[in-house]
Amino acid sequence: MNGENEIQKAYESILGHDFEKAIEWFEKAIAEEPNNAAYHHKLSITFTRSNKLNKAVEHASKAIELEPDNEAFRFHLQVLHARERVEEARKLLSTPTEHAERAIFLLKEAIVLDPLAIEAYLILGEAFALRNDFTRAYQTVMEAVRLEPVNEVAKRQAALYQLKMK
Template sequence: MNGENQIQKAYESILGHDFEKAIAWFEEAIAAEPNNAAYHYKLSITFARSNKLLKAIEYASKALELEVENEVYRYHLQVLHARELVEKALKQLSLESEHAERVIFLLKEAITLDPLSIEAYLILGEAFASRKDYARAYQTVQEAIRLEPHHEIAKQKAALYQLKMK
C-alpha cells in the first residue's frame, strides 16, 4: 500500500485552507509508507506553516534521517532551527535587557543557519539598540534592507538608529 492517494487528499485540504485535515492526510501517508522521506518533509512544511515548530522540526529531522544526503531537507531543517532560535531570542528579549547578550548570541546563530531571515536581523538590531549600541543596530538592519530593499520596518528602524547615533 502506498500513500499517494493520501498525499493528493492532503494537497486538496491545503488548497481548501484546511491545514489540520492536511496534517491528518500526511500522517496517513506516512503510516502507509513510513520510510518515504518526502512525506515526512511535506508534513514538516505543513506543520511549519501552521506554526507548530516542534512538530515541523521532528518531521524534518526524520526526512533528513531517511535521506541524509538530501540538501533540500538539510536546508529546510536549518531554517526551522533558525526560527526556533529567533523565537527563543524574542522570549528572552521581552523578559529583561539583562538577557541581551544571550539574545544576541541566539540571533547570530539563527542568522548563521538562515542568512535570509529578515526577522532575525530586525530583532538583533533591537537587541543592540537595547544596549544603546546604535551603530551595530544600524549595521544589522542595513543588512536586512540589503536583503529586502523595500522592507518598511527595516527602513524605519535604520532611520531611528541613525538618529540615535548622532
C-alpha cells in the same frame, strides 16, 4: 500500500487553506509509508506553515534520518533551527533580564543558519539598540534592508537608529 492518495488529499486541503486537514492527510500517508522521507518533509513544511515549529523540526529530522544526503531536506531543517533560535531570542528579550547577550548570540547563530532570516536581523537590531549600541543596530537593520528593500519595518528601524546615532 502507498500513501499517494493521502498525499493528493493533503494537497487538496492545502489548496483549500485547510492546513489542519492537510496535516491529518500527511499523517495518514506516513502511516501507510512510515519510511517515506518525502512524506515527512512535506508534513514538516505544513507544520511550519501552521506555526507548529516543534512538530516541523521532528518531521524534518525524520526525513533526514531516512534520506541523509538530501540537500533540500537538510536546508529545510537548517532554516527551522534558525527559527528556533529566533523564537528563543525573542523570549529572552521580551522580559527585562540580563539575557540580552544570550539573545544576541542566538540571533547571530540564526543568521548563520539562514542568512535570509529578515526577522533575525530586525530582532538583533533591537537587541543592540537595547544596549544603546545604535551603530551596530543600524548596521544590522541595514543588512535586512539590503536583503529586502521593500521591508517598511526595517526601513523605519534603520531611520530610527540612524537618528539615535547622532
